[in-house]
Each structure stands twice: as C-alpha cells, then as structure tokens.
Amino acid sequence: MVMKYGILYGIGVGPGDPYLMTVKGARVLERCRHVFVPKARSENGSIALAIAGRYLGAGCQVHELVFPMSDDRGELSLRWTEAARSVAGVLGTGEDACFLTLGDPFLYSTYIYLVRSLREQLPGVEAITVPGITAFSAAAAMAEFPVGEGRERVVIVPASDNLDTVGEALAGGGTVILMKVGKRLAAVLDLIEKAGFLDRAVYVSRAGLDGQQVATDLRKLRQERMEADYLSILLVHAGG
Amino acid sequence: MVMKYGILYGIGVGPGDPYLMTVKGARVLERCRHVFVPKARSENGSIALAIAGRYLGAGCQVHELVFPMSDDRGELSLRWTEAARSVAGVLGTGEDACFLTLGDPFLYSTYIYLVRSLREQLPGVEAITVPGITAFSAAAAMAEFPVGEGRERVVIVPASDNLDTVGEALAGGGTVILMKVGKRLAAVLDLIEKAGFLDRAVYVSRAGLDGQQVATDLRKLRQERMEADYLSILLVHAGG
Numbered sequence: 001m002v003m004k005y006g007i008l009y010g011i012g013v014g015p016g017d018p019y020l021m022t023v024k025g026a027r028v029l030e031r032c033r034h035v036f037v038p039k040a041r042s043e044n045g046s047i048a049l050a051i052a053g054r055y056l057g058a059g060c061q062v063h064e065l066v067f068p069m070s071d072d073r074g075e076l077s078l079r080w081t082e083a084a085r086s087v088a089g090v091l092g093t094g095e096d097a098c099f100l101t102l103g104d105p106f107l108y109s110t111y112i113y114l115v116r117s118l119r120e121q122l123p124g125v126e127a128i129t130v131p132g133i134t135a136f137s138a139a140a141a142m143a144e145f146p147v148g149e150g151r152e153r154v155v156i157v158p159a160s161d162n163l164d165t166v167g168e169a170l171a172g173g174g175t176v177i178l179m180k181v182g183k184r185l186a187a188v189l190d191l192i193e194k195a196g197f198l199d200r201a202v203y204v205s206r207a208g209l210d211g212q213q214v215a216t217d218l219r220k221l222r223q224e225r226m227e228a229d230y231l232s233i234l235l236v237h238a239g240g
Numbered sequence: 241m242v243m244k245y246g247i248l249y250g251i252g253v254g255p256g257d258p259y260l261m262t263v264k265g266a267r268v269l270e271r272c273r274h275v276f277v278p279k280a281r282s283e284n285g286s287i288a289l290a291i292a293g294r295y296l297g298a299g300c301q302v303h304e305l306v307f308p309m310s311d312d313r314g315e316l317s318l319r320w321t322e323a324a325r326s327v328a329g330v331l332g333t334g335e336d337a338c339f340l341t342l343g344d345p346f347l348y349s350t351y352i353y354l355v356r357s358l359r360e361q362l363p364g365v366e367a368i369t370v371p372g373i374t375a376f377s378a379a380a381a382m383a384e385f386p387v388g389e390g391r392e393r394v395v396i397v398p399a400s401d402n403l404d405t406v407g408e409a410l411a412g413g414g415t416v417i418l419m420k421v422g423k424r425l426a427a428v429l430d431l432i433e434k435a436g437f438l439d440r441a442v443y444v445s446r447a448g449l450d451g452q453q454v455a456t457d458l459r460k461l462r463q464e465r466m467e468a469d470y471l472s473i474l475l476v477h478a479g480g
Contacts, residue, residue: 014262020263022259023258107377107394130260132373134374137372137374141250141345144369148347149348149352151402155394156394156395
C-alpha cells in the first residue's frame, strides 16, 4: 500500500473584509477538515480565522499556531519548525490541511517560512497556494489612490524596523508603499514630511477590520503623534 | 425631485482564473445591470469579460470599450474621455454600472484614468472599488516564489518600455517584479543574466488563462529568444 500525504492549501484571506476572500479560497475552506490558523499571542483570537470563519464547513477542526512577534531569529525558526510539524502530522494521515494567512501568502507572510520548513520535513509534499488581496490593494481602493501608473515604479517596504530603507525608497520616486508601520508611524511621517510628500500620501489602518481608519490629511495625523496598529499602511506618491 | 447618479463599481477580476475573483466582486456582478468591459481591439474579445462572465446576472447588458495599446498620450486621453462619457451616460440615468479590470484596479490599470476622467465629467459621483488579485501574487503562488520576506523591499516595474528602470531595480536588491514584459523579454533576460540573478528568477505568462506558462529554468527560456505575451511577469530575487 502506498500512503499519500494530504495536500497543504495555503490560503490568503485578504486584509480584513471577509468578502475580499477569493471564490477559490472560500470553496477550498468549505470542504476543508483541518484548518491551521496563525495568531500572535496564545490569549488572543486569530485575525485570519475571524475573517475566514464564515466559510468553514461544519466538521472542520481548527488548529491554532502561535507565532509571537519576535525579532529573535532562533526563536522564530523554532516556532516555524514546530508549526510545520503540526501541519505535517495531519498531512501524514493522508488528510488535506489549510493554512490561513492575512493578505497574500507570499508577501511578508509567515506562510513562506511554514512552507519552507514543511518541505524540509516532508520533501515532495504537495502545496497549493491560493493568492489573497494584499493590504495595499485594499487601502488603494478605499482611498482611491492609484498605486502603479504609466512607467512609474512601485516600491514596497516593511517599515517596522527599516527607516533607512524607507528614506531611500522615498528618494527614488514612483509610488512607495510602507507596510506594517506600527510603532514607527511618527518617525515615518517625519521622513515623508522631510521628503515633501505629506500632501501626496494616505494612511489606512486595519482595512476592513474593527477600528478601520482611513486618513488623507497626514499633517493632522502627524500632529497627533500616535502609534499605529501593526496592520497599517502608508501609500505615498514620491514623484517622477 | 432630486435625481441621484448611479454608483460606479470598479472591479478587479484578478489575473485569469475566474475563481480568483473576490467573493465581493462576484456578488456585485450578480446583481449588476450594466457592465463595462475594456478590450484592446474591437475585433477581439475582452479578457476581463471572459474571466468574469460566469458571474454576470441574466439581465446584464455588456458595454464594450476599446482601449488601443498606444503610446500616444493624446489619443489615449481622448479614448478615456469617451469611455468615461459612456459610463456617465448610464450613471446619469440613476442606474449603477460596473467596470471590469484585469488584476487590481489601482495597479497599472486603465481604471485609474477612467475614474479620473469620470470625476471631471460627474463631480461628486460615488465610486466603489473592489480590489483584485494582482498578477504577481498569482505568479508567486504558482511558482512558490516568496515575493516579500523579512525586511527586504519589493520593487515593481512595468518592463515594457523601461529598460533603464529595470536595470536600476535589479541593482537595488530585494525582490524585483517585472510586469508586462512582452516584446522586451529577451532584453530583460539579458539584464537579469548580467546582474547574476538568472538562477533566482521565475517567469509566468498568462496566469490562469489559455496558454499559461510557468518557467523556472530561465537559462533555457533565454536561449529560446522568444517574445512574451503582454500578460507576462518575471519575479527576481535580486539579493540583500
């Protein structure tokens, strides 16, 4: 008897609005029996599960995986290995499993590390990835802010711990997308002001989730000197 | 009596696979009575309509808008104005209208120009944009190619007429996404080879459409010296 592994479905649930899931993602979830959901802290709920929950079939078992917000590469690597082991446990029985991820699975997502670690543990396993709406597409739609136009380039920078790269991107022209702004909001707004683009930028936080915020007056936002949610984004037109 | 304009729904239909439409986009289309679809030539069908056709309600009227592939800004501007006038004609009767767009509406899409022109003609008109899966997310999912990882930046460049910008992007590190490669494929592959990244790149053409192609051996692809489809993309890991 040849035992076949189950298939891993990596599903991007989009940035927040449950109806921004893809039809494909919703269909895969409807017949899914095991769904793995990432969350940042064991005592909190999973945002990805809150978004996709309505699509889960009745008999679906939810497995929570805790990925702490950490910069410790060693600890993170350990967590990914453990998470992949849990997923491999289900796939090893021949059953399929879904892994939910916010936004798009291959754009700054834990899914990248999970798949890598899973392939080390189960070489040859089949993984099918269902892309998701990125937070910047949702933010652009809400603020009616063109991201890519004509021949201009678009630069995406995760801004959480990367102020030099943010400055370089703003100096390089085109559209700059600053993701995961979080605690660095004030510093990032200072950089945008210094570059002269404060009137050509928008801020969107928690798009489609509770506490959603869309700000087009960044001078006012800057004066408030607040911290942003981790799920927040700045879109900047940085010139030709 | 106060006459209200209808609402414009700009709907990203994604890169090709009908099931990569969002649930929201599909629902809006189901109850839509007027749908505007862009196409490149009057004698060809609309790709966006082929993707989204299955979601249209029975009584929906399809309006075709021809946007020729042209570099002549004057001609393009005239076409956008005419297209916006057609859309305004429907909205002016108080009925809603949908406009379909490949990929995501605010990422290198005709929708940007259409909305701009429409707002000149009907100031204060309501437009609701439904984001779509970008071609690069679909390509990344097919090739299992991480796009954004850790602190690295991502640069998106429309490659069709932009070889200098392509070279600069490759020199800048992170992940480089080259969209709409088309006729410049051979020249772009030469640049990637020169930068030393030919083994760290993938090519995806017509993702989810007839004639789909996924190539991970770019040395072989380069030897073939072929032209690519307009709807083709290169993803390149350009180093730290």
